[in-house]
Amino acid sequence: MLPVMVITGTRKGIGRFLVDRYLEKGYLVAGCSREGFEEPMPKNYSHYCLDVAEEKAVISMVRDVNKRSGPISVLINNAGIASMNHLILTPTATVQRVFSTNVFGTFNTMREVAKVMMSAKYGRIVNFATVATPLNLEGEAAYAASKAAVESLTRIAARELAPFNVTVNAVGPTPVMTDLIRSVPKQKMDALIATQAIRRMGEHDDVANVIDFFISANSDFITGQTLYLGGIN
């Protein structure tokens, strides 16, 4: 029986990259995004059109994946949205939208998948943080704060789920060229990269490398950690 992985936010960017990577590694992958996935879908991949912030939709997805494919052993909470604007110019609706996906979405999928993992007494959960949080990046108050909440969720869930052999960690990528940062001015991006110990843009493989480490069966003594890329701490 193939191991089952759920990845959120798989339509494009890092999520899309991770689908191919883990299918190649022999996982049955279930993914989701608000819009549909490209056709034809890869073998061993199933897609759910949903908003991770909608509790009922997440519950149905997890139930369906569990029923069709078996217990979920890995959850990668990749779905996220960014908002870059000065505090003064950020509407509350934008903050709500960012928190809905990044915080409530992560919470919903973690809770539902953790129930399955708890019964199976095994699980690996990887959440997505960002270097914008430790760097306190100006113009990213809503985004960085939402990811700070994800880090906190990660640390507490790690403690609560540890007795069930479920680990919960987070990867904190530096900027990786995706839609999320396409609108950031080059000057701002260069200044951000200059704060890193290793001064280059992140690659999808850099993120996947950390995920590989966290989800390895050998990483059973590693939980509650946020690992930032590029030498940020």
Next chain:
Amino acid sequence: MNSEALQIVKSVVQDLSGELGYDGLHEVSSETALFSGPDSIDSLSLVRIVAEVERVAEEKLGKRVVLADERAMSSRNSPFRSIGTLADLLTERMGE
């Protein structure tokens, strides 16, 4: 209380008793207390039992049943104190 609800709660607790390490919960009745005596369960065991009762109830009834919400947590008398009270809560939620 509904007999199906009582059966679900009893079977879940009995099935998990070995895994959770409570010998006194191998055989339970509606009177069996969950929070007193030598087999008083810890909070993690309660989490496991509640999640499993929710899962089994959903499997049997085909609809989601939520036991651990604000209403249950803030009740003056905890609905989790015995097999019978937990079955009462499940009965109530099954009807919603």
